[in-house]
Amino acid sequence: xxxxxxxxxxxxxxxxxxxxxxxxxxxxxxxxxxxxxxxxxxxxxxxxxxxxxxxxxxxxxxxxxxxxxxxxxxxxxxxxxxxxxxxxxxxxxxxxxxxxxxxxxxxxxxxxxxxxxxxxxxxxxxxxxxxxxxxxxxxxxxxxxxxxxxxxxxxxxxxxxxxxxxxxxxxxxxxxxxxxxxxxxxxxxxxxxxxxxxxxxxxxxxxxxxxxxxxxxxxxxxxxxxxxxxxxxxxxxxxxxxxxxxxxxxxxxxxxxxxxxxxxxxxxxxxxxxxxxxxxxxxxxxxxxxxxxxxxxxxxxxxxxxxxxxxxxxxxxxxxxxxxxxxxxxxxxxxxxxxxxxxxxxxxxxxxxxxxxxxxxxxxxxxxxx
Numbered sequence: 248x249x250x251x252x253x254x255x256x257x258x259x260x261x262x263x264x265x266x267x268x269x270x271x272x273x274x275x276x277x278x279x280x281x282x283x284x285x286x287x288x289x290x291x292x293x294x295x296x297x298x299x300x301x302x303x304x305x306x307x308x309x310x311x312x313x314x315x316x317x318x319x320x321x322x323x324x325x326x327x328x329x330x331x332x333x334x335x336x337x338x339x340x341x342x343x344x345x346x347x348x349x350x351x352x353x354x355x356x357x358x359x360x361x362x363x364x365x366x367x368x369x370x371x372x373x374x375x376x377x378x379x380x381x382x383x384x385x386x387x388x389x390x391x392x393x394x395x396x397x398x399x400x401x402x403x404x405x406x407x408x409x410x411x412x413x414x415x416x417x418x419x420x421x422x423x424x425x426x427x428x429x430x431x432x433x434x435x436x437x438x439x440x441x442x443x444x445x446x447x448x449x450x451x452x453x454x455x456x457x458x459x460x461x462x463x464x465x466x467x468x469x470x471x472x473x474x475x476x477x478x479x480x481x482x483x484x485x486x487x488x489x490x491x492x493x494x495x496x497x498x499x500x501x502x503x504x505x506x507x508x509x510x511x512x513x514x515x516x517x518x519x520x521x522x523x524x525x526x527x528x529x530x531x532x533x534x535x536x537x538x539x540x541x542x543x544x545x546x547x548x549x550x551x552x553x554x555x556x557x558x559x560x561x562x563x564x565x566x567x568x569x570x571x572x573x574x575x576x577x578x579x580x581x582x583x584x585x586x587x588x589x590x591x592x593x594x595x596x597x598x599x600x601x602x603x604x605x606x607x608x609x610x611x612x613x614x615x616x617x
Contacts, residue, residue: 250318251296253299253300253303253304253313254300254304256296256297256300257271257272257275257297257300257301257304258271258275259271261314265305268301268304268305269301269305272297272298272300272301272305275293275294275297276294276297276298278290278293279291279293279294279297280294281294360437360483360484360485360486360487360488361483361487361488361489361490362389362453362480362481362482362483362484362487362488362489362490363480363481363490364480364481364490364491364492364493365386365388365479365480365481365490365491365492365493366492366493366495367384367386367492367493367494367495368495368497369382369384369462369464369494369495369496369497370496370497370498370499371464371468371496371497371498371499372498372499372501373498373499373500373501373504373506373533374533374535375464376464376466376467376468376469376496376498376559377466377467377533377534377559377560378466379463379464379465379466379467379468379560380464381461381462381463381464382461382462382464383459383460383461383462384459384460384462384494385457385458385459385460386457386458386460386492387455387456387457387458388455388456388458388480388481388482389453389454389455389456389481389482390453390454390455390456390458390482391452391453391482391483391486392445392447392448392451392452392453392454393447393454394445394446394447394448395445395447395448395452396486397452397453397482397483397485397486398445398452398485398486399441399444399445399448399450399451399452399485400441400443400444400445400450401443401444401445401446402443404441404442404443406437406439406440406441406485407439407440407441407442408438408439408440409431409433409434409437409438409439409440410433410440411431411432411433411434412431412433412434412438414438414439415431415438416430416431416434416436416437416438417429417430417431417436418430418431418432437484437485439485451484451485452482452484452485452486453481453482453484460476460479460492462474462476462494464494464496465562465563466560466562467509467559467560467561467562467563467564468496468498468562469496469498469506469508469559469562470496470497470498471495471496471497472495472496472562473493473494473495473496474493474494474496475491475492475493475494476491476492476493476494477491478490478491479491479492480492501533503531504533506559507571508559508568509558509559509560509561509567509568509569510558510559510568510569510570510571511532511533511557511558511559511568511569511570511571512570512571512573513530513531513570513571513572513573514572514573514575515528515530515540515572515573515574515575516575516576516577517542517546517574517575517576517577518577518579519576519577519578519579521542522542522545522546522547522548522574522576523544523545524544525541525542525543525544525545525546526541526542527539527540527541527542528540528542530554530570530572532554532557532570533557533558533559533570534557538554538557538570540552540554540572542574546574546576547574547576547602548574548575548576549573549574549575550573550574551571551572551573551574552571552572552574553569553570553571553572554569554570554571554572555569556569557569557570558570
């Protein structure tokens with residue numbers, strides 16, 4: 248009797264994705280598993296057939312071969328009964344279908360031995376963010392034990408495979424219909440045990456150590472900038488790969504400058520005479536130098552002038568933002584008698600404040616209309 252098409256067995260189209268294949272197989276396996284149908288030979292055959300079909304189609308390489316050659320691709324490959332879930336109990340359906348929730352399938356090599364990533368918060372001034380800098384930091388971090396070269400074993404001995412879990416790092420326990428995996432208590436999930444642990448590290452393969460690292464802060468960093476130092480985090484357990492160190496930058500506020508991305512905002516007091524007659528003023532920049540700015544005659548408070556290229560560097564680019572200068576016209580105080588006389592003469596010479604006149608005219612019209 249010829250085999251049925253595997254797609255027909257599962258009841259899916261030939262372009263079905265992995266999710267559709269898994270869903271179709273799970274439904275058939277649940278309905279026809281021998282544990283639920285002990286006296287139904289037809290159900291057992293449907294279960295075996297579905298298991299074989301799913302075992303082939305879930306594997307991309309096997310599926311490609313089947314799509315091209317059909318059943319002939321596996322006539323001598325030993326892919327008959329017993330493939331997929333066919334050889335296990337009812338609980339194995341859940342074990343393989345949902346292994347990601349129970350710590351992975353059987354035959355693993357113990358837990359991940361990689362070291363953890365670390366975080367370091369660094370504060371810099373606005374001037375440092377402008378120019379960039381090389382800064383040394385001190386961190387207290389687990390490093391590979393020099394006594395045992397990170398193996399955790401003393402005297403040149405080596406760890407041995409855990410006899411409880413066979414090196415998998417996990418042990419299985421049957422609970423009703425479900426198979427549950429737990430971390431092996433004998434080796435703590437490592438898959439290996441050490442009979443003679445290193446005295447310096449206690450078998451962990453790591454010791455705590457204070458390290459000084461030189462960190463390069465590029466020009467233009469802003470609050471929230473993250474700098475990754477590969478392999479500078481915690482050392483891995485018993486020779487595992489080291490984690491990374493992440494530097495999180497915070498730029499301190501400044502008493503004169505306010506940052507907006509790559510632009511810098513500065514509020515500058517300007518004498519009334521300069522604002523009225525025009526002239527030039529000196530403006531401090533984040534670079535630490537003074538820049539000359541021309542003020543047009545008749546400039547009002549709140550007017551903004553743009554100084555191109557005087558802002559912050561754009562991170563990892565060769566351009567700078569702008570500096571925005573907001574003018575605050577300053578009213579003179581502590582006038583001498585002569586200065587008061589001159590201002591009085593100026594005032595009597597006629598109104599030179601168009602905004603004031605316009606405002607008063609609007610007020611009068613509003614009152615007249617009400």
